[in-house]
Amino acid sequence: DAKTTQPNSMESNEEEPVHLPCNHSTISGTDYIHWYRQLPSQGPEYVIHGLTSNVNNRMASLAIAEDRKSSTLILHRATLRDAAVYYCILRDEDEKLTFGTGTRLTIIP
Amino acid sequence: NAGVTQTPKFRILKIGQSMTLQCAQDMNHNYMYWYRQDPGMGLKLIYYSVGAGITDKGEVPNGYNVSRSTTEDFPLRLELAAPSQTSVYFCASSFRGASTEAFFGQGTRLTVV
Numbered sequence: 001d002a003k004t005t006q007p008n009s010m011e012s013n014e015e016e017p018v019h020l021p022c023n024h025s026t027i028s029g030t031d032y033i034h035w036y037r038q039l040p041s042q043g044p045e046y047v048i049h050g051l052t053s054n055v056n057n058r059m060a061s062l063a064i065a066e067d068r069k070s071s072t073l074i075l076h077r078a079t080l081r082d083a084a085v086y087y088c089i090l091r092d093e094d095e096k097l098t099f100g101t102g103t104r105l106t107i108i109p
Numbered sequence: 110n111a112g113v114t115q116t117p118k119f120r121i122l123k124i125g126q127s128m129t130l131q132c133a134q135d136m137n138h139n140y141m142y143w144y145r146q147d148p149g150m151g152l153k154l155i156y157y158s159v160g161a162g163i164t165d166k167g168e169v170p171n172g173y174n175v176s177r178s179t180t181e182d183f184p185l186r187l188e189l190a191a192p193s194q195t196s197v198y199f200c201a202s203s204f205r206g207a208s209t210e211a212f213f214g215q216g217t218r219l220t221v222v
Binding site: 030031032036042043044045046049051087091092093095096097098099100101102 | 113140142144150151152153154157159167168199201203205206207208210211212213214215216
C-alpha cells in the first residue's frame with residue numbers, strides 16, 4: 001500500500017482556518033486520497049475524498065496538488081468540536097483502508 | 110438506520126479465555142474490516158472481507174479468526190486471549206470501490222488480564 005506522511009500534531013485557534021498537510025509521493029494513478037478523523041473515544045468518521053480535482057463538502061475542503069504527491073485538508077473555521085486525530089489515507093485498487101499515525105489537531109479557545 | 114453495530118462495548122477477559130466480537134451492518138455493504146487500535150497509535154488492519162464467504166488477512170492477523178457467512182455479519186474470534194490483545198477493536202464496512210466511504214462502529218474495548 002502507498003504510504004502517507006503527516007505531521008504528528010498541529011494547533012490552531014478557534015474560528016481560524018486550519019490547513020492539514022499530507023505527503024504521498026508514491027501515489028499511483030488509481031489511488032484515491034481519503035481523509036478520516038477520529039474524535040476522542042469514538043470510531044473514525046469519513047471527512048472527504050478526491051482523485052485529482054479539489055473537492056468541497058459541508059465538513060471541509062480537499063486541495064490536491066497538480067502532481068498528486070501531496071494534499072491539504074482545509075477546515076474553514078475550526079471549532080472545539082474539530083479537535084481530533086486526522087488521517088490521510090490512500091485507497092487503492094484492492095480497496096483496503098490502511099491507516100497511518102495521523103495528525104492530532106488541538107484547537108485553542 | 111443503525112449503520113455499523115459492535116457488541117459488546119467493553120469486555121474483560123482472563124488470559125487463555127476465548128470470545129467473539131460481534132459486528133453487524135445494515136447498509137448492504139460488500140466490504141467489511143476489523144481493526145485494532147492500541148493506546149496512542151493508529152488503526153491496524155486485522156482481517157477484511159470482500160463478500161460473504163471471502164476473508165483475507167490484514168497486517169496483524171495472528172491470534173484472531175474471522176468468518177463471513179452473511180453480508181450483514183463479520184464476527185472476530187479470539188481463541189486464546191493474551192495480554193498483547195488488550196486494545197480497542199473497530200469494525201468498518203463499505204461498498205466496493207476505492208472512491209467509496211467507509212463507516213465505522215463505536216468500538217469494543219477489550220482488556221486481557
